[in-house]
Amino acid sequence: MVVTILLLIFTVIGLPMISFYLGTPLTPLQSSILYDHMVWIVGGVIAYCFIVGELSRNNSQVDKLWSIVPVYYAWHMTAVAGFPDRMTLMAVLVSIWGIRLTFNFARRGAYTWKFWAGEEDYRWEILRKRPGFSNPWIWAAFNLFFISGYQNTLIFLFTIPILTATQNSPLMVWDGILVLFFILFVVVEFIADQQQWNFQQEKHRRIRLGLAMEEYAHGFVRTGLWSRVRHPNYAMEQAIWLVFYGFSIIATGEWINWSMAGCVLLVILFKGSSDFSEAISAEKYPEYKSYQSNVPRFIPFTKFLKR
Numbered sequence: 001m002v003v004t005i006l007l008l009i010f011t012v013i014g015l016p017m018i019s020f021y022l023g024t025p026l027t028p029l030q031s032s033i034l035y036d037h038m039v040w041i042v043g044g045v046i047a048y049c050f051i052v053g054e055l056s057r058n059n060s061q062v063d064k065l066w067s068i069v070p071v072y073y074a075w076h077m078t079a080v081a082g083f084p085d086r087m088t089l090m091a092v093l094v095s096i097w098g099i100r101l102t103f104n105f106a107r108r109g110a111y112t113w114k115f116w117a118g119e120e121d122y123r124w125e126i127l128r129k130r131p132g133f134s135n136p137w138i139w140a141a142f143n144l145f146f147i148s149g150y151q152n153t154l155i156f157l158f159t160i161p162i163l164t165a166t167q168n169s170p171l172m173v174w175d176g177i178l179v180l181f182f183i184l185f186v187v188v189e190f191i192a193d194q195q196q197w198n199f200q201q202e203k204h205r206r207i208r209l210g211l212a213m214e215e216y217a218h219g220f221v222r223t224g225l226w227s228r229v230r231h232p233n234y235a236m237e238q239a240i241w242l243v244f245y246g247f248s249i250i251a252t253g254e255w256i257n258w259s260m261a262g263c264v265l266l267v268i269l270f271k272g273s274s275d276f277s278e279a280i281s282a283e284k285y286p287e288y289k290s291y292q293s294n295v296p297r298f299i300p301f302t303k304f305l306k307r
Helices: 001-020 028-056 060-067 067-081 083-106 122-128 134-167 173-209 214-218 232-252 261-284 287-295 302-306
Strands: none
Touching: 028 060, 028 067, 028 134, 060 067, 060 083, 060 134, 067 083, 067 134, 067 173, 083 173, 083 232, 122 173, 122 261, 173 214, 173 232, 214 302, 232 261, 261 287
16 A cells, blocks of 8 residues: 555656656647636546535545546647647547446446436445544545645546647657557457446346346456456556547657656556455455455466466
């Protein structure tokens, strides 16, 4: 946990500073979009998530917006820049990602006409019951600085590579290659989420009707893509935004540039998030530890290579 916190601090503060001073600084147009537009918009989203979360006691307001605000951010920055070709292409890709993820989240009951209600991340309820977090003031601070503040900042940061493409330079073959990888990873993520959905639906159907559980007695999905890695959806989500950062490399000609922090932070976040989720699963399902021992977390075949 301490190592993860130190990595987060370094990535939030140190990495942007290092990449900014090593790479090409922002142009006047990029600075204007960032400071005159996006800082205020992201600040408003953070305030909304915190206030609504505190009033409704549903702290998944960020989750409801996770797949929506990046689409708005991408198109807003693209419009202010005058719709350069590469920015427009990147905004279209973000829209494809956002539509798929919004669909997956919506079918789980995340959105209702009471916009503040809907499904809450089960981990928040568990965390609220732990020592320290049960104090309402501590939880409010956690909501402000991590759930609302940190996560919304991260959402903007992994979208910000689009801002490197404000100069209307011609598209290249590498852009096409990145598009193919981006779409591929979205499709694989869709398949992984669908396999999870099918498993959970059938498991709960059998429980409700009192039918034999068979494979579903394990309680968690471990077939299909989930037999290759424990979190194929998380793996693809990280890959999608690493590919998205790749467009900034084409736009700037620099492997390390000032838009790098978002994708790195996302990788660190998924490491911490999967640690927390797996600790809960290991307590809930007796066979989960064996699953952890035999199936890699994100990258296929790494358990085999260790042996």
